[in-house]
Amino acid sequence: MASSHRPPHPARRGLRPLARGAAVLAASLALLSSLVGVAPAAPQSADDADADVRVNAQAALGTLTSEARGVNTAIWDAHMNDPEVAGLMKSADVGVMRYPGGSYADIYHWETHTAPGGYVAPGTGFDAFMGTVRATGAQPVLIANYGSGTPEEAAGWVRYANITKKYGAKYWEIGNEIYGNGHYGSGWEHDDHEDKSPQEYARQVRAYAAAMKAVDPTVRIGAVLTTPGEWPDGVVGEGDSGDWNQTVLPAVADVVDFVSVHWYAGGADTTAEDAMTRLTRLPGELREVRRQIDRAAGADSPDIEIALTEINTNTGGARLTARPNGLFAADAFMTALENGVFTVDWWNTHNGAGQITTVDGETDYGDMGMLSSGACTGDVCEPAPNTPFPPYYGMKMTAGLGTAGDTMVAAESSAQDVSAHAVLRRDGRLSVMLVNKDPDTARTVDLDCAGFTPSTTAPEVSRYARGDSDVTDVTDGEASASRVTVPPYALLTVTLEPKAGTGPGASAAAAPGTPRLEAVTDTTARLSWEGATGATRYLVQERDGTHTRLVGETTGTAVTLRNLPPGSTHTVNVLAADSSGRASGPSAPLTFSTGTPSDAACAVTYHRDTSWGNGFVATVTVRNLSGTPITGWTVDWDWAAAGQSLSSGWNASFEQTGSHVRVTASDGAGPLAADGGSTASFGFVGANDGPNPDPAAFRLNGAVCSGG
Incomplete structure (x- = not known):
């Protein structure tokens, strides 16, 4: 959901079309x-x-960073830098404050502190904002103006922030929700570029990154991605060869340090209960972001982080300041952090009153902020400015659960x-x-x-x-x-408390470093990691939910896992054991997927012909590379994400059981010639409630095929 840059008082977020669908x-x-x-x-x-x-x-599941909990701040918020804000944020262990406020970023000029067409509240300039950031003990995430700015303007901001003022601003996004610039038919994001395509955004990201890193090579540059399974994911614009992420990521993977995605639980008809249920989609969507980065960046993928820079329920203006959204906030922060993001930033610190309702016996002000802005809807006014709403306490509960390094x-x-x-x-x-x-x-x-x-x-x-x-x-x-x-x-x-003499603290071995994938084939994976002080051996374990099993053991700092199924996904972490056999705490996890055999006796090409967010049309082409013709065939695959399904198809018979799909040659279909001499092709209409990754492996009559 885009951060509105309509003249606010109070400012609220604009609406975009909803296609989200022992x-x-x-x-x-x-x-x-x-x-x-x-x-x-x-x-x-x-x-x-x-x-x-x-x-x-x-x-x-990962290590909490000092930037784990974050909030958005906006230049239209007159209470943004109230003295109470820093104290409240510090109490909730907030480590990130994002500025200058969603879609406002693409009309904001930092040097003049102006936002043509929008409202700028007094006392919200960059230096004032940084005063609050420093008082909080946080780190800024700054959004460089893409919509009406230039790489030179952004580089000037870096120079002022980090060279002149020595703020040490580390994270810089290039624009806000640029895919909302009208290229896909809906435009809430300001963009003066004549070319509004993802190709042009990628070109500009490279230019921004070069200009900004020329001033300060230590800054980390972030590119805007769509969230898999959320509009406009999967939509291919006119003249484009792929959707937004497919186009942007490969073109910028060598110059960006993180990607920025947003996630809102629903629209006007979504209840708070629906929002909490919908949160189950988020892990799969974040895993797909990581898979996309893996494909685009290869061995450099671990160096590209994921930031979830906006999140809220967005339940149509109701139940936003009541208890359900406090539960959602706690659940959402931890769910996102457990699934590979380094920061989760709530929209918004203050926002403004909206639809007034009664929820759980309390007044809900329809406000997407964590703290009251003191605004009114009609004759109903919020409590005094900076009064915390339940989402603030939800975030604060996560601070009590764990802090940086846990x-x-x-x-x-x-x-x-x-x-x-x-x-x-x-x-x-x-x-x-x-x-x-x-x-x-x-x-x-x-x-x-x-x-x-x-x-x-x-x-x-x-x-x-x-x-x-x-x-x-x-x-x-x-x-x-x-x-x-x-x-x-x-x-x-x-x-x-752990029983005396037990737990990681009892081991003389420290936790090992995060494993890295050195090489992978269809059935093997070689992993390595930084050694741990006090370790005499290392245990590699694979996780399935909350259950783990030992898959490797070594006295060194590398291991090769063998006999893995082709096209399968695995999550592993490493423990160190001391001379007494006591285990350390676990390393951070690594998730990887095996490939398909390059010398397979068959090949399958899977191509998504078109997509519209929650549905798609795909064509599958099969070749027999063996020396013997095949008469009568079946093609099998498993969907990679929950919510994927096959609706109808042609040129074959289709059957889906759970996540497994079997396609059978039509009666009368000719044989598949040997040595790739002929192909079989079929198509289908599919649906996806959430991310829509391609299947990892196909089998022809039970044999694993190569891709392409």
Whole structure:
């Protein structure tokens, strides 16, 4: 969703067309459930629990960065630099503040502090903004004006910021949502370039990067991408050879340091409950961004980061300042961070009142901000400026879960309306945050953990629930079973101490470096990593959800994994063991995919002919490269993402079971000649609710084929 540059007071976001379409945790939680939200100390039978949460402290999802939590700031926000803002943001461990405000970036001229056609509030200049950034202890993300600016103007801003003022501004995006410049039929983003194609954007990104890095080679340049599965992903503009990402990424992969994507949960008809459910799409969409970077950048892919620089529910102006959006914020921040982004930036710090409704017995002001702007809709006014709304407390709860240098680890819940996130702290403690999305019912959760043995010390518990005016520390001191009850519509974080002599802190070995993919074939992968102090051997494990299995062991810092299925995806991390066999904490994860055999007896070409965001038409061409003709054939593949399906097809018979597709030659179809002498071709209409990656491998009569 684009950040509006309509003259605001208050400013709100503009609308775009919606095409989006082992060990049991023996620690204890004995607190008063009515006031505290944790199960009472009295014994309960296993049947009383209605959700199970499993945590694997050895299955790393990544390391939290100092930039993990961020917010957007806008030059039309008169409260942007109020003294209270820095204190509030610091309390929530905010590490990034993005400026000058979404789509305003493409009309903003930093030197004159003007935005022709838009409203600029007093006291919102760059130096004033940097005062708030520094008081917060954060890092700016600055959006260079692409729409009405030049590479020279952007380079001047870098010079002023980092040479003259020595601000050390590290992250610079080139434009905001440039794909919204009208090239695909909808235009909310200002763009003065005569050529509005992705090819021209890529050319300009290269020019901006060259000019800006000539001033300060240390700056990190970000290019704007569409989010896979969200409009206009998959749409090919007139005269283009591919969609936005397919065009931009290969052309800029050697000059950019990160990519910027945005994610909003829905539009005017999306309820808050829908938004929380829709969040399940985000991991697949972010994985597809990484796959696209892998394809474009090859071995340099790990050097290109992903920033989620705008996120919110955008539920049509309702339920934005009420409790559901606070739950969404906590869930969304952690979901995104667990799936490969280094910063998640909420839209917005202050925004403005919109549609007034009542949600969960409270007034919802239809405001996409974290803090009140004090604005009114009719005779209904928000509370005093800078009063936090629930999304702020949702973000603050994640700060209590983990901070920079802590390791996010795998956690999963058996209940659809209970989310779980877990962090292994640098001091060896384990924190687990539970999100109860049920507005009516408390959920009793049994906790199970692998790779962590808790002490008998009473856990620390923090909570944000009905009646809480802030994140509340809950203390009781009694021990109980490994169970916790989360109040309705609430966030609860439990932090447990490790049993003495256990956990990563007991190992003399430090955690190894993140593994890198050195080489990959259709059935093998060679990985290497930086060694760890105190290590005598290394364990390579593959993760499937919260379960891990050992796939490699070595005394060196490299290993070759063998007998991998062609076209398969794997996520691995490395642990170091000391001389006593005690394991360190896990490295950050690596996800990679095997290819298909180059000397296969068949070849398949898969081509998306057209796409419209949530649907597509594809053509598949099959060649028999063996020395024997094939009469009667089947082609099989598996979809790479949930939400992909086949609707109808031609020139063959089609069957889909789960994610598996089988295509059978039509009756009377001629043989496939030997040595590639003939081809078989069929097409189909497909649908995708979310990202739409190409299948990784095809099989002809059971044999894996090469691509192309």
